[in-house]
Amino acid sequence: MGRRGRVSLAERVYEELRHDLATGTLQPTERLRAERLAQRYGVSRTPVREALARLEADGLVQRHTDGLYLYRPRLDELDELYELRIVLESRGFQRIAAGGSVQVHVPAAHDLPTVRAELARWREYRDTPPEPGPDLVAADERFHTELLRAAGNPALVEALTAVYLRVRPVRTMDVPTAERVAAMTAEHITIAEQVLAGDDQALQTLTAHIQSSRAHVRVRAEQAIAFTKLGRAVRD
Incomplete structure (x- = not known):
């Protein structure tokens, strides 16, 4: 016992x-x-x-x-993790585009109700912006994992979740401005609207969105590394 x-x-x-x-x-x-x-x-x-x-x-x-x-990932690890994130999320959109392929069984379209639910959520955030912090990070991750889940391959979602676990420590240290929150919200809305409209530009918009996130997180990681080195120097 x-x-x-x-x-x-x-x-x-x-x-x-x-x-x-x-x-x-x-x-x-x-x-x-x-x-x-x-x-x-x-x-x-x-x-x-x-x-x-x-x-x-x-x-x-x-x-x-x-x-x-x-x-906390090193800068080179952070870049590699974001590269993997782009590969995983892009693959979800590519699965949809390959819906008519005879080589692999994939859905002909996203699970549109799931996409609509995320679109509605982020339209609410546009009207009532969330406070920066862990809850906003969680909502952002949910948007991306739900869109990938809607593409019909749970294994891709599991891999993306593992990536988020490793980059989250840096992301939660980042406190975005109101302008950045508004920009992220607008980009999520655009991506979801493009997916629902069957617009081929959705993948390009998604990739640009992730690249922008990587740039901001990398700057925060550089600042955190400098802060940690300074703190250890003071303790020594």
Whole structure:
């Protein structure tokens, strides 16, 4: 009984810690101390250490000389992850374009009700802009994963979700201006409208949108790296 209870507790801490890291509740620059986390989740240090070990194995936590921190991709990794994101999302649109192909069974069109639901959501955001922060990042990810899901290949969605998990620590550190939020909202609306209209420009609009996001996130990553180096220099 004791063993099963301890494993169950470690699982709970793992899920809660994973959620807090993904949503930005815990700051990416914060050292993940077992003692402090144990107090936060109301448990002993043992299940926290087990949870941290699992997160490190998942690649979501990385070890530095002074302890564990939320994984943040290097600049070259960030570029590679965004390149993969473009490949995955573009493939969804290409599957639709290849609907008549005899080589592979693909849907003839997107799951249009799903696209319409996302369009309605972002039109509401246009009228009532969301606050910058983790919820906005989650809404943005939902838009892209839902459009890819609507293309009919769940494996592509799983791969895209894995990419988001790795770039999210940098994205949640980025606080966009009201102008950027408005631009992102307008671009989402345009992409969804083009998909619903069967416009071939949808893929081009999507790619430009992702490239713009990469440029902003890369700048934030560069700033975070400089800040981290400065902080370590001060501590040393």
